[in-house]
Amino acid sequence: MNPKTLGYTTMIVSATLMGCVGLFSRNINTSGDVIAFTRMIVGAVCIFAIMIYQGKAQQLKTIKLTPAVITSGVCLGLCLAAYVSATQYTTLANAVFLIYTGPVFSTILAAIFLKEKISALTASMLTAVFIGCLFIIGIISYTPQTGLTLSLSFSKENMVGDTLGLISGIGYGLYxxxxxYRTDIGSDSRSLFNFSFGAIAIAICFVINPPSLATMDGTSWLWLISMGFFIGFGALSLLTIAAKHLKAAELACISYLETVVGAGLGILVFSESLTVLQAIGGVLVIGGGMGEIVINIIKKRALSHNPQSHKPLPLS
Structure with a gap:
């Protein structure tokens, strides 16, 4: 498969699975750090088992660990733990908005330090999905009486949750x-390192603040292990593959698809309502996330039918 196509495909599936976090977490009676730790551990076990089966485990000995490899795993683990915990101490809107500042951070950092150019098309698509995300999670809302309003609020009562939300956003962006960096490392090996160092980082947090499993029952354990497999091993392994083939801005655009999936599950499973503005936000997110992919396909087909007009594509 073409590297870009592989990157887009794996990122779409990853974002879709990540959008199911709320569905799983609402059925698990434990803290966010335990949920994040389980996702890391299950992911590490699964990917290591696959590597052993494929005879790739020996490759790990030849890989030189660098700060970027270790840091990406640590940031992933901490951002997931901080995000789930943030939803317990602040409003869901604040928590979701703050973690989704991450893709914006990563795009800016990649442009500065990695010299990744952001085309006008990518910038416009990223702007569209960001605004759409604000519509979906209710930061921007509308009523006939007040018109368009911003509902994001910070208070002393939500200070802990908002701080955790900001940490999750920074962690996501850094991840x-x-x-x-180090795109020379295979996706399976990189996934294993991400899972392992993410689990270690959360385990250190356990030493400082020991978790409680007193309220866990059989159903909660089933949901927790299932979440570790699908949204830990599945979603995060695919995200690692996508990160190897897509630029930061491209990753950012598609990552916001998670908010659409989350909102859709809220409607279908939890009978949550959807406003017209949220529906418009969903269209912006899907259109912005998929727009560059579609335009790329159209331009490539046009060039294949008219080879003489071949010119370098102005896309990122």
């Missing part, structure tokens, strides 16, 4: 940014 996406550091994932763009």
């Amino acid at each position: 996406l940014f550091f994932s763009r």
Whole structure:
């Protein structure tokens, strides 16, 4: 498969799976750090088992660990733990908005340090999905009485949750940014390192603040292990593959698809309502996330039918 096509495909599936976090977490009676730790551990076990089966485990000995490899895993683990915990101490809107500042951070960092150029098309698509995300999670809302309003609020009561939300956003952005380093490492090996160092980082947090499993029952354990497999091993392994083949801005655009999936599950499973403005936000997110892919395909087909007009594509 073409590297770009592989990157886009794996990122779309990863974002879709990540959008199911709320569906799983609402059925698990434990703290966010335990959920994040389980995702890391299950992911590490699964990817290591696959590497042993494929005879690739010996490759790990030849890989030189660098700060970027270690840091990307640590940032991934901490951002997931901080995000789930943030939803317990602040409003869901604040938590979601703050973690999704991450793709914006990563795009800016990649442009500065990795010299990744952001085309006008990519910038416009990223702007569209960011605005759409604000519509979906209710930061920007509309009523006939007040018109368009911004509902993001910070208070002393939500200070802990908002701080955790900001940490999750910074961690997410740093993870996406550091994932763009060392693309020479295979995706399976990089996934294993991400899972392992993410689990170690969360385990250190356990020493400082020991978790409690007193409220966990059989159903909660089933949901927790399932979440570790699908949204830990599945989603995060695919995200690692996508990060190897896509630029930070391209990753950012498609990552916002998660908010559409989350909103859709809220409607279908939890009977949550959807406003017209949220529906418009969904269209912006899907259109912005998929727009560059579609335009790329159209231009490539046009060039294949008219080879003489072949010119370098102005896309990122």
